[in-house]
Amino acid sequence: MSLIHELVDEGVAPGVPVALVVAPGVGIALSWNSGRRVIADKDPLRVVAEVDTLGPRWIWWTSREDAEPLVASGIRPRACWDLGAVGRLLHGLSRDDAGAVWAAAFGLEQPPRAEGELSLLDLAGEAGDAVREDGHLSREWLRGGWADDLDRAQRWADVALRLHAVQEELVRALPDRRTGRGSTTLPYFIALSESMAALVCVELAHDGLPVDRAVLEEFLTTTVGPRPRTEVEEVSARHRRDREVWRHFPGEPVDLRNPSTVRDLLARAGIEVPDTRSWRLEPYAATSPGISALLAWRKAERVATTYGWAWAERDIGGDGRLRGTWTAAEGAGRMTASAGLHNLPSELRPSVRPLEGRVLVRADLGQIEPRVLAAVSGDAALAEAAREDDMYAPVARALSSDRATAKIAVLAAMYGQTSGAAGAALRDMDRTYPTAMAFLRAAEESGRRGADLRTYGGRLLPLSKLAGSPAAEGPDSDSAHGRGRFARNAVVQGAAAELFKAWTATVRAGLVGLDARIVMCLHDELLVEANEPDSARVVALMGTALESTASWWCAGSGVRLVAEVSVADTWADAH
DNA sequence: TCGGTCACGTA
DNA sequence: CGTACGTGACCGAG
Numbered sequence: 001m002s003l004i005h006e007l008v009d010e011g012v013a014p015g016v017p018v019a020l021v022v023a024p025g026v027g028i029a030l031s032w033n034s035g036r037r038v039i040a041d042k043d044p045l046r047v048v049a050e051v052d053t054l055g056p057r058w059i060w061w062t063s064r065e066d067a068e069p070l071v072a073s074g075i076r077p078r079a080c081w082d083l084g085a086v087g088r089l090l091h092g093l094s095r096d097d098a099g100a101v102w103a104a105a106f107g108l109e110q111p112p113r114a115e116g117e118l119s120l121l122d123l124a125g126e127a128g129d130a131v132r133e134d135g136h137l138s139r140e141w142l143r144g145g146w147a148d149d150l151d152r153a154q155r156w157a158d159v160a161l162r163l164h165a166v167q168e169e170l171v172r173a174l175p176d177r178r179t180g181r182g183s184t185t186l187p188y189f190i191a192l193s194e195s196m197a198a199l200v201c202v203e204l205a206h207d208g209l210p211v212d213r214a215v216l217e218e219f220l221t222t223t224v225g226p227r228p229r230t231e232v233e234e235v236s237a238r239h240r241r242d243r244e245v246w247r248h249f250p251g252e253p254v255d256l257r258n259p260s261t262v263r264d265l266l267a268r269a270g271i272e273v274p275d276t277r278s279w280r281l282e283p284y285a286a287t288s289p290g291i292s293a294l295l296a297w298r299k300a301e302r303v304a305t306t307y308g309w310a311w312a313e314r315d316i317g318g319d320g321r322l323r324g325t326w327t328a329a330e331g332a333g334r335m336t337a338s339a340g341l342h343n344l345p346s347e348l349r350p351s352v353r354p355l356e357g358r359v360l361v362r363a364d365l366g367q368i369e370p371r372v373l374a375a376v377s378g379d380a381a382l383a384e385a386a387r388e389d390d391m392y393a394p395v396a397r398a399l400s401s402d403r404a405t406a407k408i409a410v411l412a413a414m415y416g417q418t419s420g421a422a423g424a425a426l427r428d429m430d431r432t433y434p435t436a437m438a439f440l441r442a443a444e445e446s447g448r449r450g451a452d453l454r455t456y457g458g459r460l461l462p463l464s465k466l467a468g469s470p471a472a473e474g475p476d477s478d479s480a481h482g483r484g485r486f487a488r489n490a491v492v493q494g495a496a497a498e499l500f501k502a503w504t505a506t507v508r509a510g511l512v513g514l515d516a517r518i519v520m521c522l523h524d525e526l527l528v529e530a531n532e533p534d535s536a537r538v539v540a541l542m543g544t545a546l547e548s549t550a551s552w553w554c555a556g557s558g559v560r561l562v563a564e565v566s567v568a569d570t571w572a573d574a575h
Numbered sequence: 576t577c578g579g580t581c582a583c584g585t586a
Numbered sequence: 587c588g589t590a591c592g593t594g595a596c597c598g599a600g
Contacts, residue, residue, distance in 0.1 A: 278582080299583095302583065302593095305595075311593095338592065342585055411587085411588075415588035
């Protein structure tokens, strides 16, 4: 009987949680509720690929470490439960190492980060078991002490399965705040999609974003000059750009990279400003060629330092793929990316372009934050507005204002604006959408007090641990107000991030069998690189995936979620 | 060598 | 208007 048939007999089936531990070059250990076994094989990843066809829900410590070798070998696991990602969700952790996640699940103190050599003190009280007498995981095991022996790998998989059981119970105990509840709780769905987002992060880091080097190099050459071959060339290119600004100002040249000397320079020209931020200088640009030159210099300098030749050399591979490291949830719960992936200036987007025959399918969620506010606050009137394609239109009618004012008022409410022109509109918001406004105020109040909050999907926002001590500084300090604004925004931004990741996971599942992959996640925007013949199916998938996600994410709320989808050869054209 | 500040890109 | 994040240059303290 084949391995696969045996596993099926023993209860491995689609959706069944199976803890996986890979011992490189040795084999794998599996552990699930109705069985456990080790499989010795010199090529363990081949075995994982085989078992994945049964569709188990892989349980692993973190996708970052455990899925990386799978993805690198070409495996695209169907489903997982990422203990680290769920640990972050449940406990508001800023780390996801096994020792920390385990401790949090059992209500223990966070252990010190396991780094450096183990001392005798560390090993005291460890009798060779994975779990110590004090309930923490063994430092020896955390450092990979299980990896050369399948028997120990099996015990390590058992430990993961046990943590999964505890996490699952904790997740199921979280409140489900939906209007229309189903049999599966919302936080449970979110635990799954947060896990899948962590896996997507590994795939994004592996696959990279396609860059057309010729287009990029043309742009860099015209903006900052040709690629410098020596340090001398680099200095002279800098100097050439600097001179374009200096020639507009009489007297000694100053260091343009030092804001305080720039401020002096402007003062000499009769322009007094408290700081030299571009939005403050912008009004002078029309009348002062010097300011205009300085602003142009700033743009070029940004490219030269952050998105210039050095960046291209460092972060774009020989295969023309821009790669960074991705995290699935930081701060309020958004994904983050390094290597400039999340703040690529729009001028660079024409360079994001796949090879001939492939296209980019771009989809973005329209007006996502106000729609999310309507859903998570349970405000019936705002949900009514969120039935429309453009929800600011009905809001404007309700506030008897124009659309622009309505938009400002809604955004001001979500971001905690304290001053400005939205004052009157904000008071109308209070009258028209009292439930949503009370929801936001309650979040701000929690933040100010330093009381922990959970997002709609169950993410713990550890406001008691945020900068500034709530106890020492009192509820009216600057840091208390800072936490208040953060909390007010985080309950919306965080829930929007959860929705986005759930949508992303659904899109990913729908891509199986197509020649297409997700190459960018940008808060409310998804980019899929696809073989041209498959692009129409990807376009359709973006919409159907959103519908099916909305059917559980905001069940019963009446809120409509909308995605705008387009296909193009470059990121810039997909708008 | 480090943290703080300024600046600025995206959402 | 305000929030989140990552990056880089500079300053001043150590």
